[in-house]
Amino acid sequence: MTVEDRFLNLLPGGLRACVERGVPLRDLTTLQVGGPAALVCPAHNPEQARRFHEAALRSGLPWFVLGGGSNVLADDRGFSGVVMRVAGQACEMRGDVVTAAAGLGFDELIARTLRAGLTGLEFASGIPGTLGGALAGNAGCYGHEIREFVRQATVLTGDGDLVQVGCDDFGFRYRGTALRDAGSVVLEVVLQLSHGDVESACEERQAHLADRLAKHPVHEPSAGSWFRNLEPAEPGGRRQAAGALLEQVGAKAMREGDAAVFPRHANIIVNLGRAGSGDVRRLAARMRDAVRDRFGVTLEEEVRYLDPAADVVA
């Protein structure tokens, strides 16, 4: 019996039927790079996530959690384990409190909350991916981060327990959380929004969407900013944009195979059509080396690399 069969045998029949084999990761990631994942499991609720996780642990298969795949570089060789897709879409609003499943599209949630007269999340308009991915990575832009709105969440721990956590338990930091580092999966989220000025919030949303359209590859395959901005030189100072340094070293003209730097944003790699993971890695290395050689600083990836057999991402 193969290890994949052992995994499938550990699942109840209904869940087993949902598992897909050999799904190309290029179809599950916005950069559209990556070979087949051995097993892809959509979890529509916390209990399904728990069952998939338990079966992966017991069968000894590596494990990776995927939301919208908008911040991930998968490998051409694929992934030899279980990819769990957080797929729950439920959303309920009571007063100014929103409870939503982590698989809901983040921008879809923003649009829905504004339609319901709730403000707060408009700053993040246009960020691709899921609510869970946004929380796990503390997504942010235009001076705000999602952490400002989190009250509590249902989380699957690395040990396989479903637990409720509060905002302080996330260990939020710039573009990351201690919770994600520990291998926990965000499954449901409770957010505190406001009954604010919806008209101006909608205007802000439209302005951000237009700004993204002008500056970001909204239609081309990409994974957003490749490198993290640099820590401020002094406490309380501003982060230095990695894109500004990359611009000065001529990154916008760099290309490796079909992986190229986006002409309007020096910190974004786009797939011109048939880029492989090797092309993308080589291009990212050139970008980092050029900045290191000129400015003496080493850029760190914001994008997460999914290695072929690892159950922890870099």
Ligand SMILES: Cc1cc2nc3c(=O)[nH]c(=O)nc-3n(C[C@H](O)[C@H](O)[C@H](O)COP(=O)(O)OP(=O)(O)OC[C@H]3O[C@@H](n4cnc5c(N)ncnc54)[C@H](O)[C@@H]3O)c2cc1C
């Ligand atoms: C055009 C473009 C613009 C972008 N602009 C921004 C921006 O302005 N600000 C910003 O912060 N980001 C931006 N991003 C990056 C990306 O969209 C965000 O990081 C997004 O929140 C990732 O969500 P996801 O569901 O796609 O996560 P994925 O890409 O699927 O996963 C990213 C990481 O989070 C983990 N993860 C995913 N879901 C969960 C979960 N439920 N529980 C635990 N871990 C999980 C994965 O294992 C992986 O390590 C942009 C990306 C693109 C392509």
